Amino acid sequence: MSTTGASMSDTAARPLDLPAVVKECGLTALVMFALAVGMVAFYTEDVPGGLEIATRFGAVVAVTLLGFFGRLAIVLLREGRPFPVLVVALPFTVLMLVALLSLNFFDAETAETLKNYLPVGDVVVNWIVVIMAGVFTLRAFWALRHTGASAKTVVDREKAMDNFAARVQRASRFIGPLLLGIAVVFPLLAFFPDSPFVPKVDRRLLDIAILVVTYVMLGWGLNIVVGLAGLLDLGYVAFYAVGAYSYALLATHYDLGFWVCLPFAGLMAATAGIILGFPVLRLRGDYLAIVTLGFGEMIRVILLNWYEFTNGPDGISGIPRPTFFGLPFSRSASDGGETFHGFFGLTYSPIDRIIFMYYVILALALITNLFTLRIRKLPIGRAWEALREDEIACRSLGMNPRNTKLTAFSIGAMFGGFAGSFFATRQGFISPESFTFVESAVILAVVVLGGFGSQIGVVLAAIILIGLPEFFRELQQYRMLAFGAAMVLIMIWRPSGLLAHREPTIRLWRERDGGPPEKTQAAEESA
Amino acid sequence: MAYFVEQLINGLTLGAIYGLIAIGYTMVYGIIGMINFAHGEIFMIGSFICLLSLMVLGLLGITWVPLALLLTLIIAMILTSMYGWTLERIAYRPLRGSPRLAALITAIGMSIFLQNYVQILQGARVRPMQPLISGGFEIMQSGDYIVSLSYLRLFIWVLTLVLMVAFTLIITRTALGRAQRACEQDRGMAALIGINVDKTISLTFVMGAALASVAGMMFLLSYGVIDFFIGFLAGIKAFTAAVLGGIGSLPGAMLGGLLIGLIEAFWSGYFTVEYKDVAAFAILVLVLIFRPTGLLGKPDIEKV
Structure with missing residues (x-):
C-alpha cells in the first residue's frame, strides 16, 4: 500500500521482479481458493427427508482466476506498467459488457442458455466482474495518459474529497431549495397521468x-x-x-x-x-x-x-x-x-x-x-x-x-x-x-x-x-x-x-x- | 436437585461455546483495541463449514464418527481462519490508527456483509443435521426424573479443556505468544525490538477464528440446526462474556463465557425462556455501568 505514494517515474524504471509478482498473485489466488472452498464450492439443498449436498466447482475456479488476475492487474499498475493491463482489461470489459447487454435482446430461453457461457452463473456477479475490469481499464488508461505524474497520496485524496464536500455544502444553498422544490412539486404530477409532457x-x-x-x-x-x-x-x-x-x-x-x-x-x-x-x-x-x-x-x-x-x-x-x-x-x-x-x-x-x-x-x-x-x-x-x-x-x-x-x-x-x-x-x-x-x-x-x-x-x-x-x-x-x-x-x-x-x-x-x-x-x- | 444439575450441565455446555467465541473478542480487543463485531459471523461461517464438511466426508465414505469429527475440526479450523485472516487484511488493517468508531462501523459493515454473503451462497432457510453423537450415561435420578450426561456434552467439555490448555501454552510458552503479549502492551515498542506487528495481529485473528470455528462445530452438534443469523446473538452474548470477564483478559473470557452460559441456562430453567436474551443484555449493561473493567480486567486509563 505504501508504494502507491511513490512517484510513477521512479517505479517505472525498475525491472519487474517476476518470481515475486507470481508469488504475490499466487498467494492471493490461494486465499481466494480457500475462501471459496469453504463457502462457495458446496451448498446444501433441501430434499425430502433431509439435506443433500450440491457443488459449484466452476465458481471456485472462476473466483480463483479472478483473484490471480485481479491481483496481477493491481501489481502491474503499482509497478507502473499500465499497458498490459489495458490490453487485457479493455477487450474483456467490452466483451463482457456486450454479452451481458445482449442478454436482454434474446427471449428468455436463449438467454438462459447463453448465461451458461458466462464465467459466473449469476448475472449480478457478472456485473460486478465487469465493473472491476472496467475500473482497472480506467485506472490503466489514466496511468497511460499521466505518465510521470505522481500518484495521489492519502493526504492529497483526503484534501480533494474535503474540498469536494465543502463545495457540495456551499452548493447546498442552491441544491437544497432545488431538491425541496422537486420534492414539493413532484407528487402533484400524479394528477396529470395522461399528459405526454409530464413524467x-x-x-x-x-x-x-x-x-x-x-x-x-x-x-x-x-x-x-x-x-x-x-x-x-x-x-x-x-x-x-x-x-x-x-x-x-x-x-x-x-x-x-x-x-x-x-x-x-x-x-x-x-x-x-x-x-x-x-x-x-x-x-x-x-x-x-x-x-x-x-x-x-x-x-x-x-x-x-x-x-x-x-x-x-x-x-x-x-x-x-x-x-x-x-x-x-x-x-x-x-x-x-x-x-x-x-x-x-x-x-x-x-x-x-x-x-x-x-x-x-x-x-x-x-x-x-x-x-x-x-x-x-x-x-x-x-x-x-x-x-x-x-x-x-x-x-x-x-x-x-x-x-x-x-x-x-x-x-x-x-x-x-x-x-x-x-x-x-x-x-x-x-x-x-x-x-x-x-x-x-x-x-x-x-x-x-x-x-x-x-x-x-x-x-x-x-x-x-x-x-x-x-x-x-x-x-x-x-x-x-x-x-x-x-x-x-x-x-x-x-x-x-x-x-x-x-x-x-x-x-x-x-x-x-x-x-x-x-x-x-x-x-x-x-x- | 436433579433439575438443578441438568441446568448446570446445559449451562456449562453453552458456556464452553460462548467462552471459545469470547476469546476471539478479547484477544482482538487486547491487541488492537477494537470490538470485532464480525466475530460472531466468523463463528457462523465456521459452523456452516462444519456442516458442509461433515456432509462431504459422509459422501466420501468416511462415516466413522471420531475420524469424521477430527477431519472436520481440522478442515473447519483451517478454512475459517482464512476468513478471519482475510477479514483483518481487507477491512481492519487499512483502518489501524483511525478513530475507534470508524473501526466499529467497519466491523458492523463486515458483519452485515458476511451474513448476507452466507445467506446468498447457502440459502436463507434453517439447515438441520442429524445428531452425530448419541447416547450418554445416567448420573442422577430423583423419582421419575433422570438426569443423564450425554457423550456429546462430555465431548464438548473435553474438547474445550484441551483447547484451553493448548491455547494457554501457546500464549505463555511460545515465541508467538510472547510477541502477542508484547504487542498488547505496546505496539510501537514491540515493532522496535523486531517483532513483526502485522503478522502478529494477523495470527491473532487466525487463532480467534479457529477457536470460533470449534465453537461453531459444538453449536452445530448440540443444537442440530443452523442458519445464517446465528452469529448475531451468539456474537453479542460472547461479547458480553468477554466484557463480564474483563475485556483483554483470556482467563476472564472463559470465565465470563461460563458465567453467561450458566446464567442463561438457569434463567430459562427457573424463570422464562422468552426473556433469556434480555437477561444477557441486562448483564452487559450492568457490568458496564458498575464494573467496566470486568471481573479480571485491568483498569483502562484515558490519557489526554
Missing part, C-alpha cells in the same frame, strides 16, 4: 418516495445523535418502535387520531431515550454503541413477548390513517360525516391519501432538518459538537457531559418517535418484525454514507440506498450485501463519511474580510 408518477413511485423521505427523516434524526454529538447509537430503531407502538396502542385502545398522538409518541420516545440513556451515556464510544444495540434488541424482545400489551408477534393491525383537519381520505366516512373528497367536491381517488401521506412525512422531515440547523447555532448545539471533538477538554471547562449528551440522545429519539408513528399510520399494521437490528444498521448506513453531520449527504444517501434497490427488484437480494460492503469501503476510503465537511462554527475573521489565511486554514485542519 409518469404513479402509486408505486409515490410509495417509494414516501419510504425514501421516511429514511431521510430517520437519518436526520440519527444525525443529531451520531453526527452532532458523536454518540454512536446502534439501537435507534428502539425509539422508532416506541413511537410506532405508542401511536398504534393509543389509537386502537382510546380511539385517538394521528395528530393528537403524534406529539405524545415523540414524548414517549424522548422519555425512553432519557431512561435508556441516563445510565449508559458516560460509557466510552464503542461500549456505548454495543449497549445501545443491546437496548434495541431488548425492546424488540419485550415487544415480541409481552403478549397482553403488544399482541406479540401478531402485531397490531387496523391502525387508523391520518385525517386532513378531521376529514378522512376514505370513500365514505364511517359515521356519516364528511370526507375529504366530499368536502372539497372532488371525485374520490385513492391516490389522494398517498399524496397526503407524502406531504405529512415531508413536513415532518423538514421540521427535523430545520430544528437541527437552528439548534446547531444555539449553545446546546455547540456544546454537542465540542463534546464530539474532545470530551475531556469539555469536562475541564465545566460542562456537564452527561446532561449534554442526554439532550442530544433524547431529541434524536423524539424524532425517531415521530417517524415511528408515521410508519405505523402509513402501514396500518406493525409488528416487532419491523424493528430489527438490521433496520438500525440501515439508518446508520444512511448517515455514514452521507457523511456525519451533513444534512444534504443524508438525502443523497437515502435516495441511493433506499430508492435505488426499490427500482431494481432483482437487486433486492444483494441490497444488504451492498450495504455492508459500502459501509466498509467508505470507512476505509474516508472515515468521516463521503460528504463530511466541517466548517468552523465561529471564525475570528469574517471570510470576506480576508483575515490571515494561514491561520484559518490551520484551524480548519486541526478541527
Whole structure:
C-alpha cells in the first residue's frame, strides 16, 4: 500500500521482479481458493427427508482466476506498467459488457442458455466482474495518459474529497431549495397521468418516495445523535418502535387520531431515550454503541413477548390513517360525516391519501432538518459538537457531559418517535418484525454514507440506498450485501463519511474580510 | 436437585461455546483495541463449514464418527481462519490508527456483509443435521426424573479443556505468544525490538477464528440446526462474556463465557425462556455501568 505514494517515474524504471509478482498473485489466488472452498464450492439443498449436498466447482475456479488476475492487474499498475493491463482489461470489459447487454435482446430461453457461457452463473456477479475490469481499464488508461505524474497520496485524496464536500455544502444553498422544490412539486404530477409532457408518477413511485423521505427523516434524526454529538447509537430503531407502538396502542385502545398522538409518541420516545440513556451515556464510544444495540434488541424482545400489551408477534393491525383537519381520505366516512373528497367536491381517488401521506412525512422531515440547523447555532448545539471533538477538554471547562449528551440522545429519539408513528399510520399494521437490528444498521448506513453531520449527504444517501434497490427488484437480494460492503469501503476510503465537511462554527475573521489565511486554514485542519 | 444439575450441565455446555467465541473478542480487543463485531459471523461461517464438511466426508465414505469429527475440526479450523485472516487484511488493517468508531462501523459493515454473503451462497432457510453423537450415561435420578450426561456434552467439555490448555501454552510458552503479549502492551515498542506487528495481529485473528470455528462445530452438534443469523446473538452474548470477564483478559473470557452460559441456562430453567436474551443484555449493561473493567480486567486509563 505504501508504494502507491511513490512517484510513477521512479517505479517505472525498475525491472519487474517476476518470481515475486507470481508469488504475490499466487498467494492471493490461494486465499481466494480457500475462501471459496469453504463457502462457495458446496451448498446444501433441501430434499425430502433431509439435506443433500450440491457443488459449484466452476465458481471456485472462476473466483480463483479472478483473484490471480485481479491481483496481477493491481501489481502491474503499482509497478507502473499500465499497458498490459489495458490490453487485457479493455477487450474483456467490452466483451463482457456486450454479452451481458445482449442478454436482454434474446427471449428468455436463449438467454438462459447463453448465461451458461458466462464465467459466473449469476448475472449480478457478472456485473460486478465487469465493473472491476472496467475500473482497472480506467485506472490503466489514466496511468497511460499521466505518465510521470505522481500518484495521489492519502493526504492529497483526503484534501480533494474535503474540498469536494465543502463545495457540495456551499452548493447546498442552491441544491437544497432545488431538491425541496422537486420534492414539493413532484407528487402533484400524479394528477396529470395522461399528459405526454409530464413524467409518469404513479402509486408505486409515490410509495417509494414516501419510504425514501421516511429514511431521510430517520437519518436526520440519527444525525443529531451520531453526527452532532458523536454518540454512536446502534439501537435507534428502539425509539422508532416506541413511537410506532405508542401511536398504534393509543389509537386502537382510546380511539385517538394521528395528530393528537403524534406529539405524545415523540414524548414517549424522548422519555425512553432519557431512561435508556441516563445510565449508559458516560460509557466510552464503542461500549456505548454495543449497549445501545443491546437496548434495541431488548425492546424488540419485550415487544415480541409481552403478549397482553403488544399482541406479540401478531402485531397490531387496523391502525387508523391520518385525517386532513378531521376529514378522512376514505370513500365514505364511517359515521356519516364528511370526507375529504366530499368536502372539497372532488371525485374520490385513492391516490389522494398517498399524496397526503407524502406531504405529512415531508413536513415532518423538514421540521427535523430545520430544528437541527437552528439548534446547531444555539449553545446546546455547540456544546454537542465540542463534546464530539474532545470530551475531556469539555469536562475541564465545566460542562456537564452527561446532561449534554442526554439532550442530544433524547431529541434524536423524539424524532425517531415521530417517524415511528408515521410508519405505523402509513402501514396500518406493525409488528416487532419491523424493528430489527438490521433496520438500525440501515439508518446508520444512511448517515455514514452521507457523511456525519451533513444534512444534504443524508438525502443523497437515502435516495441511493433506499430508492435505488426499490427500482431494481432483482437487486433486492444483494441490497444488504451492498450495504455492508459500502459501509466498509467508505470507512476505509474516508472515515468521516463521503460528504463530511466541517466548517468552523465561529471564525475570528469574517471570510470576506480576508483575515490571515494561514491561520484559518490551520484551524480548519486541526478541527 | 436433579433439575438443578441438568441446568448446570446445559449451562456449562453453552458456556464452553460462548467462552471459545469470547476469546476471539478479547484477544482482538487486547491487541488492537477494537470490538470485532464480525466475530460472531466468523463463528457462523465456521459452523456452516462444519456442516458442509461433515456432509462431504459422509459422501466420501468416511462415516466413522471420531475420524469424521477430527477431519472436520481440522478442515473447519483451517478454512475459517482464512476468513478471519482475510477479514483483518481487507477491512481492519487499512483502518489501524483511525478513530475507534470508524473501526466499529467497519466491523458492523463486515458483519452485515458476511451474513448476507452466507445467506446468498447457502440459502436463507434453517439447515438441520442429524445428531452425530448419541447416547450418554445416567448420573442422577430423583423419582421419575433422570438426569443423564450425554457423550456429546462430555465431548464438548473435553474438547474445550484441551483447547484451553493448548491455547494457554501457546500464549505463555511460545515465541508467538510472547510477541502477542508484547504487542498488547505496546505496539510501537514491540515493532522496535523486531517483532513483526502485522503478522502478529494477523495470527491473532487466525487463532480467534479457529477457536470460533470449534465453537461453531459444538453449536452445530448440540443444537442440530443452523442458519445464517446465528452469529448475531451468539456474537453479542460472547461479547458480553468477554466484557463480564474483563475485556483483554483470556482467563476472564472463559470465565465470563461460563458465567453467561450458566446464567442463561438457569434463567430459562427457573424463570422464562422468552426473556433469556434480555437477561444477557441486562448483564452487559450492568457490568458496564458498575464494573467496566470486568471481573479480571485491568483498569483502562484515558490519557489526554
